[in-house]
Amino acid sequence: MKLIATILTVGAIFSIIYLLQLSTFQMGTRHYLPDPTISTRYQLAESPVFTIDNRNESTPTSDQCLPRNNLTDEAAGAKLLEKRLPECLIIGFAKCGTYALKSFLTLHPDIVGPNQEVAFFTGYYHRGYDWYRSQMPLSLESQITIEKTPSYILSLQALWRIRKFNASIKLIVSVRDPLIRLQSSYAHAQAAHEAFNETFESWLLNEDNIIRAADYATHIKNVFRLFQSSQVLIVQEEELEKTPLAVLRKVETFLGLCHAFENDLLVFNSEKGFFCFNQTSRRYQELEHTLTLNHKTGCFTRSKGRTHPQIDRLTMKRIVLKMSSYNEQLFALTGIRFNWTHPGSF
Numbered sequence: 010m011k012l013i014a015t016i017l018t019v020g021a022i023f024s025i026i027y028l029l030q031l032s033t034f035q036m037g038t039r040h041y042l043p044d045p046t047i048s049t050r051y052q053l054a055e056s057p058v059f060t061i062d063n064r065n066e067s068t069p070t071s072d073q074c075l076p077r078n079n080l081t082d083e084a085a086g087a088k089l090l091e092k093r094l095p096e097c098l099i100i101g102f103a104k105c106g107t108y109a110l111k112s113f114l115t116l117h118p119d120i121v122g123p124n125q126e127v128a129f130f131t132g133y134y135h136r137g138y139d140w141y142r143s144q145m146p147l148s149l150e151s152q153i154t155i156e157k158t159p160s161y162i163l164s165l166q167a168l169w170r171i172r173k174f175n176a177s178i179k180l181i182v183s184v185r186d187p188l189i190r191l192q193s194s195y196a197h198a199q200a201a202h203e204a205f206n207e208t209f210e211s212w213l214l215n216e217d218n219i220i221r222a223a224d225y226a227t228h229i230k231n232v233f234r235l236f237q238s239s240q241v242l243i244v245q246e247e248e249l250e251k252t253p254l255a256v257l258r259k260v261e262t263f264l265g266l267c268h269a270f271e272n273d274l275l276v277f278n279s280e281k282g283f284f285c286f287n288q289t290s291r292r293y294q295e296l297e298h299t300l301t302l303n304h305k306t307g308c309f310t311r312s313k314g315r316t317h318p319q320i321d322r323l324t325m326k327r328i329v330l331k332m333s334s335y336n337e338q339l340f341a342l343t344g345i346r347f348n349w350t351h352p353g354s355f
């Protein structure tokens with residue numbers, strides 16, 4: 010009996026040791042070995058644990074702030090540089106200064122972004138995240154990659170895809186006086202299509218063109234349905250045009266970055282009528298070749314800041330009346346009353 014009891018005790022001890030080893034092995038395979046087919050950044054992007062908001066908790070105040078990226082340290086940079094998926098998207102709206110915003114933002118040492126619109130979530134989703142990543146510029150771990158494609162906000166499917174990609178991503182939406190946006194869209198259509206020969210007056214007869222320029226609310230509502238309001242920053246083209254640094258600093262705070270936008274990075278060019286890059290700044294010289302610019306002036310090319318078609322007062326009043334209900338919806342949704350052309354302006 011004693012012998013049987015000893016055998017049973019020894020057997021039980023061996024079984025316990027075996028089970029302990031097995032569970033440690035499973036932990037090792039399931040939790041600690043990364044899947045070599047999926048990059049760490051992708052896993053982080055999908056994970057609810059890591060959000061860009063976590064950075065905000067440790068965001069230094071402006072007086073303690075040193076840019077995290079030291080681009081002069083080429084040797085260190087070369088080792089750590091890789092293409093990374095975006096953590097912030099400028100999703101709209103077209104003709105609202107999205108290119109100027111994205112390009113000026115890259116003056117920040119902790120922000121990078123591709124020059125072109127990648128249109129991944131609208132046009133190239135089938136190519137997968139690795140393709141999307143391949144479209145991004147090299148960056149350091151500490152830098153945030155920003156991509157801008159203004160058509161994303163118009164597509165509910167694209168917004169769902171963005172949410173699936175990274176539910177805690179930061180989104181920037183730029184809006185503009187819809188009357189000016191309407192003129193800008195016409196000038197764009199005229200420049201983009203050689204065969205386009207419609208006069209502005211006949212183009213205005215198409216109600217859809219007016220609604221398309223004014224209906225921000227429908228699309229912003231979709232954004233708020235899928236993302237928390239703290240993830241969304243609404244900026245105004247008019248402010249970007251007149252006081253660009255104020256907008257850039259808002260974005261910097263929104264992203265939890267150091268305050269690195271100095272007054273001398275941009276200069277107003279009276280011939281162009283817009284702020285342009287200060288060509289003497291070191292950061293501009295680093296970036297110049299990555300942007301679509303007039304390299305003589307440091308301003309954007311002629312495709313930004315086009316001449317707008319004239320509108321007579323009566324037509325303008327008619328359009329503004331049509332737009333005003335859309336504006337009211339936007340003001341109610343965002344809690345911001347933009348100082349745009351309104352029926353009382355006439």
Ligand SMILES: Nc1ncnc2c1ncn2[C@@H]1O[C@H](COP(=O)(O)OS(=O)(=O)O)[C@@H](OP(=O)(O)O)[C@H]1O
Nearest residue numbers: 103104105106107108109193250283284313314315
């Ligand atoms: N600094 C600076 N320089 C040049 N242009 C500036 C600038 N800031 C804002 N803008 C305005 O940006 C408008 C174009 O907006 P987008 O870049 O969003 O257009 S697009 O949707 O990508 O085609 C463009 O519209 P248009 O004036 O109709 O060309 C500009 O008014």
